[in-house]
Amino acid sequence: xxxxxxDEALDYLLAASGLMLNAExxxxxxxxxxxxxxxxxxxxxxxxxxxxxxxGFGFSEEDL
Amino acid sequence: xxxxTIAEAARLIATRxxxxxxxxxxxxxxxxxxxxxxxAFVLPTEERALAEARAAEADIMRNGPRGPMxxxxxxxxDIVNTEGLATTCQSKILKDNIPxxxxxxxxxxxxxxxxxxxxxxTHEFADGGPSFDLPSPPSRxxxxxxxxxxxxxxxxxxxxxxxMILCGIGTDTGGSIRGPAALCGIAGIKPxxxxxxxxxxxxxAYSLDHIGPMAWTAEDCAIMLQVLAGHDPRDPHSAxxxxxDYTAQLGSGVKGMRVGVIRHFHETDHKVAAATxxxxxxxxxxxxxxxxxxxxxxxxPLQDWHACGSLISITERAAAYNEWxxxxxxxxxxxxxxxxMLGALVSGVDYVHATQRRRELRDELRASxxxxxxxxxxxxxxxxxxxxxxxxxxxFAAPGFTMPFNVAGYPAICVCSxxxxxxxxxxxxxxxxxxxxxxxxxxxDAFEKATAYRGSRPAxxxx
Numbered sequence: 001x002x003x004x005x006x007d008e009a010l011d012y013l014l015a016a017s018g019l020m021l022n023a024e025x026x027x028x029x030x031x032x033x034x035x036x037x038x039x040x041x042x043x044x045x046x047x048x049x050x051x052x053x054x055x056g057f058g059f060s061e062e063d064l
Numbered sequence: 065x066x067x068x069t070i071a072e073a074a075r076l077i078a079t080r081x082x083x084x085x086x087x088x089x090x091x092x093x094x095x096x097x098x099x100x101x102x103x104a105f106v107l108p109t110e111e112r113a114l115a116e117a118r119a120a121e122a123d124i125m126r127n128g129p130r131g132p133m134x135x136x137x138x139x140x141x142d143i144v145n146t147e148g149l150a151t152t153c154q155s156k157i158l159k160d161n162i163p164x165x166x167x168x169x170x171x172x173x174x175x176x177x178x179x180x181x182x183x184x185x186t187h188e189f190a191d192g193g194p195s196f197d198l199p200s201p202p203s204r205x206x207x208x209x210x211x212x213x214x215x216x217x218x219x220x221x222x223x224x225x226x227x228m229i230l231c232g233i234g235t236d237t238g239g240s241i242r243g244p245a246a247l248c249g250i251a252g253i254k255p256x257x258x259x260x261x262x263x264x265x266x267x268x269a270y271s272l273d274h275i276g277p278m279a280w281t282a283e284d285c286a287i288m289l290q291v292l293a294g295h296d297p298r299d300p301h302s303a304x305x306x307x308x309d310y311t312a313q314l315g316s317g318v319k320g321m322r323v324g325v326i327r328h329f330h331e332t333d334h335k336v337a338a339a340t341x342x343x344x345x346x347x348x349x350x351x352x353x354x355x356x357x358x359x360x361x362x363x364x365p366l367q368d369w370h371a372c373g374s375l376i377s378i379t380e381r382a383a384a385y386n387e388w389x390x391x392x393x394x395x396x397x398x399x400x401x402x403x404x405m406l407g408a409l410v411s412g413v414d415y416v417h418a419t420q421r422r423r424e425l426r427d428e429l430r431a432s433x434x435x436x437x438x439x440x441x442x443x444x445x446x447x448x449x450x451x452x453x454x455x456x457x458x459x460f461a462a463p464g465f466t467m468p469f470n471v472a473g474y475p476a477i478c479v480c481s482x483x484x485x486x487x488x489x490x491x492x493x494x495x496x497x498x499x500x501x502x503x504x505x506x507x508x509d510a511f512e513k514a515t516a517y518r519g520s521r522p523a524x525x526x527x
Contacts, residue, residue, distance in 0.1 A: 005409075017382075017408035018390035028456075029405050035460040036406065040414050042371035043421040054422035055271070 004033045065090040067227035067521065070284040074132035077124060084124065084135030088117035088179050091137040095181065095228045098524060101209050103201045104223035106142045107150055108182035113137065116179045123177070132287050134177030139223050139232035141216075142183040143190050143266040144170050153266050154198050155188045156395045157388055167264025168296045169233055169275050176291045181229050185219030190235055190268040191381060192399030193454050194218070204451070205248060206522035207488045211448040214243035216268075220278045221248035226525050231279035231288050237268040238373055239466025241276050242478040242493060246443035249480045249489030249517075251508065252278040253285045254466075256498045257473030258303035260289075261296030269380035272373060272470040281518055282479055282508035286310040289501060305499065313506040319355030321507065323348070324432065324439040326361050333366035334462050337446030340490045343481030344442060347492045350514045351507070361432050361439055363468075369425060370463030373471045375410055375418040378459070382407020402457065426472045433497055438507050441465055443478035443491035465493060475501045479508045480517045489517075 005013065010030065014021055021029065065086070068076065076082035092110060099105055120135040129135065140146060143153045145163035152158045166174065174180070185203040187193060194202035194212060203218035205211040206226040213221045217234030221244025224232055234241035236254040245252025253276050260275040267273055277288035290311065295304040325348060330336045336344075348358050363369075382389065382404055388396070389404040396404065433439060442465045455461045469476040474495055481492040492511075496504035512518050 010409075013408050014405075018386070019393060019405060019408050020390075021393075021405065025401070025405065028402065029409070032406065032457055032460060033409070035457075036409055039371040039375060039460075040410075040417070042368050043375060043414070043417045045417075045421065047420060047424075051420045052423060053416060053419040054426065055419060 002037065004037060067525070068230070069281050070132060070136055070230050070279060070287050073136060073230060074129070074287070077135050078129050084117045084120040084179060085114070087135065088113050088137050091181060091228055094226060094525065098206070098226050098228065101204065101524070102206055102222045102226060103203050104185055104219040104226065104228060105139070105182045106152065106154060106185045106200050106219065109149065109180055113179050113181050120177050120179060130177045133173070133291055136178050136231065137181045137229050138173060138178045139181050139184040139220060139229040140170055141186050141220055141233050141235055143186055143235060144233055145264040146170055146183065149183070151183065152199065153189045154186050154200065156199060157392060159199055163264070165264065168261035168298060169265065169292055172291050184223055184232055187216035187218065188397045188400045189266055189385065190216040190237060190240055191403055192397055193458055194451055195397040195399050197397050202451070205448050205488070206524055207249060207448070208486070210450055211488060212247065212451050212454060214247040214444065214448065216240040217244045217278060221245060221250060224248070224250045224278055224280060225522055227521065231277055231284055234276055234278040235265060235268070236274045236276060236470065237272045238377055238470050239464050241274070241278055242443055242466045242476060245278055245478040246491035247448035247489065250278060250280055251282045251285050251477060251479045252276065253289065253477040253501065253504065254469065254475065255289065255293065255501055256303070256475045258301045259499065259501070260292045261299040261302050263296055263298035267384045269377040270384070271380060272377055274470065282477060282505050282512055283311070283314055285477065286314060286505040286509070303499070308502050310502050310505055313502050314509045316506065317354060318351055318507055318510045321356040321437045322435060323351050323356050323358050324361035324436040325358060326363055326439055326441040328362060329366045329465060330442040334445060334465070336442045337484060337490070339482060339484035340442050340444070340446050343490045344440065344492050347440060347481050347511055350511055354510060354514065359436070361436070363428055363432060364425060366463045366465070366468070368421070369468035369471055372418050372421045372425060373467040374459050375414055376422065378403065378406045379410050379415045403459070406459070422471055429472045429474065437496070437503050439495045441493050443493040447484035447486050447488035447490060469495050474498055475504050477504050477508050479512060482517060
């Protein structure tokens with residue numbers, strides 16, 4: 001599992017998202033970081049760059 | 065008047081033994097006596113309901129019923145747009161929102177001749193959990209008002225269980241139809257992704273959102289789904305395929321059907337309460353006795369499905385509500401604020417990984433179901449918890465049993481499979497192959513008719 005983001009990284013991510021959080025909210029959010037990283041680890045698997053997304057776009061008769 | 069199912073009411077209405085006005089009055093009486101305790105309605109529409117009931121009665125007397133939903137009292141979750149009628153999504157942000165058009169599902173139900181009893185309580189924007197910092201309070205469970213209904217279609221679950229409506233619209237992004245159905249002891253089906261139009265319904269997470277029926281029985285869900293299903297060009301993911309007759313197979317038994325059990329989901333990955341386990345075991349015994357074959361199925365751990373669906377859900381919600389999150393974050397409930405905050409921490413790469421995993425998981429389910437008609441697991445871990453026992457960060461609590469079938473887009477129904485030691489319902493979940501709702505409903509209906517659980521309503525309703 002990659003390292004849990006520190007305060008500076010968290011501030012950067014929040015600034016990039018445009019969310020304005022107070023200190024209490026940031027502290028609350030910090031309590032989730034480990035669980036969120038564990039979640040990400042479950043979908044981050046070695047599968048190679050050719051692996052396709054679930055999204056499927058098909059062309060129908062209307063597109064032709 | 066006792067509370068009829070839709071099937072019973074339709075037969076009585078068709079033979080002029082029950083008037084839609086009489087039925088609507090009975091539902092209104094229950095609303096008047098129970099909803100102060102249940103908070104199932106965010107906006108009752110009593111005058112409109114009576115006017116629609118009188119019009120339905122006149123129409124039926126003149127021309128006969130348009131179908132089995134003609135004259136049936138219903139409710140709409142308050143994220144479903146209704147022309148000229150407030151649709152607030154239970155949020156301060158939309159407190160003055162009056163849509164100028166009906167959602168497709170609302171329009172179809174109106175065309176079928178239903179009676180709109182009102183807009184139903186939801187979690188804010190179908191997200192978060194029971195919140196006390198919203199314009200109106202969260203709904204409560206009719207089996208015990210100290211307990212949670214589950215959500216986000218909380219008002220629909222409570223109102224159907226209490227007989228204030230015969231059916232209602234729910235929406236389901238990770239279990240928001242099936243969770244309230246499970247905890248309120250009713251039936252709720254999340255159809256295949258694309259079967260029921262999402263047009264005019266506030267999004268939660270685009271690729272996981274489903275609209276579907278919630279009613280007292282699987283048979284009633286079939287009747288309601290018949291009205292809702294079908295192609296809609298207003299929804300870009302609407303499936304363009306023929307709609308079968310969902311009631312045609314009801315009563316034809318389950319002999320020869322093959323039923324898979326995803327035992328590790330509810331026995332190992334997230335061990336359910338004893339009453340829920342007993343309900344699942346009983347369901348399988350009923351199916352076996354009726355001539356079905358039972359086999360075990362192994363999938364990836366429930367935690368993988370939960371992680372995949374949650375990461376997609378967090379990201380798609382954050383995108384859908386990004387503008388308001390940046391400019392009006394304090395106007396959301398604390399629970400929704402927390403969900404939106406998480407969106408800042410999931411990167412584009414994380415989202416792509418989740419969608420790659422989604423394809424793998426869906427392929428896995430498809431392969432496992434190749435020779436099966438349905439698979440079975442829990443609908444919820446046990447009886448409804450108390451209102452004050454819902455975790456602050458519930459997305460990181462134990463994995464839910466419903467999310468896998470939002471990830472896969474497969475149809476799934478929760479029905480009551482008994483009662484626990486606290487007297488609250490427990491449930492079982494049946495899952496079918498894509499667009500095989502008729503099979504799922506047939507199996508659920510067979511189980512309900514072979515057991516006695518549909519004979520019990522909450523004590524507050526019977527009193």
